[in-house]
Amino acid sequence: MMRNVIGTAGRLFGEAHPGADETTFQVDNTSEAYYNSPYYRLHKNQLQPVPSLRTRPPRICLADVADTAFVDNIIQAGKIVFHAVGDTGAAKSSGPVTEARVADLMAADVSAGGPLAPAFFFHLGDVVYHFGEGQFYYDQFYEPFRAYDRPIFAIPGNHDGMVFGAKVDVPKIPTLQAFLRNFCAAAPGPSPDAGGLVRSVMTQPGVYFTLDAPFVSIIGLYSNVLEGPGVISSEGGKYPVPDGQLNFLAAELVRLKPLRQAGERAVILAVHHPPLSVDGKSGGTKGLSDDIDTACQKAGLWPDAVLSGHAHLYQRFTRQVKGRQIPYVVSGSGGFAATPPRPGVPPAPVTVGDVTLVKDPIIAFGYLTVTTDARSLTITFRSSNSGIAPDSVTVDLQRGVIKN
Numbered sequence: 001m002m003r004n005v006i007g008t009a010g011r012l013f014g015e016a017h018p019g020a021d022e023t024t025f026q027v028d029n030t031s032e033a034y035y036n037s038p039y040y041r042l043h044k045n046q047l048q049p050v051p052s053l054r055t056r057p058p059r060i061c062l063a064d065v066a067d068t069a070f071v072d073n074i075i076q077a078g079k080i081v082f083h084a085v086g087d088t089g090a091a092k093s094s095g096p097v098t099e100a101r102v103a104d105l106m107a108a109d110v111s112a113g114g115p116l117a118p119a120f121f122f123h124l125g126d127v128v129y130h131f132g133e134g135q136f137y138y139d140q141f142y143e144p145f146r147a148y149d150r151p152i153f154a155i156p157g158n159h160d161g162m163v164f165g166a167k168v169d170v171p172k173i174p175t176l177q178a179f180l181r182n183f184c185a186a187a188p189g190p191s192p193d194a195g196g197l198v199r200s201v202m203t204q205p206g207v208y209f210t211l212d213a214p215f216v217s218i219i220g221l222y223s224n225v226l227e228g229p230g231v232i233s234s235e236g237g238k239y240p241v242p243d244g245q246l247n248f249l250a251a252e253l254v255r256l257k258p259l260r261q262a263g264e265r266a267v268i269l270a271v272h273h274p275p276l277s278v279d280g281k282s283g284g285t286k287g288l289s290d291d292i293d294t295a296c297q298k299a300g301l302w303p304d305a306v307l308s309g310h311a312h313l314y315q316r317f318t319r320q321v322k323g324r325q326i327p328y329v330v331s332g333s334g335g336f337a338a339t340p341p342r343p344g345v346p347p348a349p350v351t352v353g354d355v356t357l358v359k360d361p362i363i364a365f366g367y368l369t370v371t372t373d374a375r376s377l378t379i380t381f382r383s384s385n386s387g388i389a390p391d392s393v394t395v396d397l398q399r400g401v402i403k404n
């Protein structure tokens with residue numbers, strides 16, 4: 001029998017003997033009622049504060065979390081594989097099954113082992129619905145991913161940061177309290193929200209941060225609590241949040257540029273709200289997209305791919321910018337819901353300006369697998385509905401051209 005992975009400082013990830021999937025939630029999720037709470041009703045169109053960073057600059061290395069042999073194996077394999085998906089928190093009356101199917105497939109990819117087994121899961125936000133409460137971390141996060149024997153990093157989604165309360169002035173629980181406890185802890189150790197499961201809390205430096213790993217750096221951004229738009233800065237005074245995150249993005253792109261140009265590191269951007277989307281609700285976020293563009297222009301470096309969640313389906317765009325083709329992939333398909341795009345979207349391919357919707361959106365649960373050796377990058381969507389064919393895109397990173 002394979003030994004489970006033990007990370008730095010005794011971190012644990014998966015259960016040694018994971019039991020069968022649960023068929024009902026341990027804690028009944030009644031938090032939809034909080035949409036009617038006085039605090040939420042008054043403040044629902046307002047941003048919440050961005051929690052201060054634990055360490056600056058906010059960076060974490062895979063080697064801070066996984067031991068030397070684990071990281072050396074990736075380097076020797078010559079490429080890294082990881083998972084990404086958002087909106088996994090299944091909180092609906094249908095029960096845990098939609099999330100469990102996706103999580104079980106991801107865990108099976110890991111258990112299959114070998115040099116191309118995924119090294120980690122980068123969660124694209126909305127870990128816990130509807131208000132990110134600690135009491136639902138077991139049902140919506142720890143239990144579904146109990147067999148996933150790898151580190152899990154996350155950027156928060158709007159639901160992770162949303163707050164409620166019986167008083168109009170102060171939320172009952174500060175924004176992102178449970179997210180910070182479980183993903184941005186000062187030290188590894190068991191989570192009080194894990195119901196006895198072994199997964200250690202993650203020690204990210206903040207809700208926005210860069211994960212540096214062999215062959216890839218992922219810059220994760222926090223796009224705040226609105227259903228839409230996603231917001232990462234004041235947008236020139238429009239929103240009452242600081243511009244620190246935007247400055248961080250530009251500075252990280254500057255730092256990573258030489259590594260990217262030397263062919264050592266692919267650079268991926270992850271943000272919960274999709275800059276581009278044809279979903280029924282948000283339809284993409286112009287201010288956020290402009291902020292990202294400004295930072296890229298300033299740094300003279302564009303990401304090799306942009307990954308998002310929030311819209312509960314799979315969408316793949318290609319953006320043509322500065323002579324490069326960049327996939328913008330939306331995979332908010334982790335278990336909460338599968339929701340159709342807005343009506344009237346013509347069949348793909350559809351080009352508007354520098355953006356092409358390459359593929360008809362897939363309205364099904366599923367997840368992304370990303371593979372890169374820093375010279376080429378492949379993103380594959382696999383559905384938990386076995387009747388749906390996978391979709392895949394490969395970018396030649398040296399030429400900035402999509403190969404398929």
Ligand SMILES: [Fe+2]
Pocket residue numbers: 125126157158159272309310311
């Ligand atoms: Fe969301």
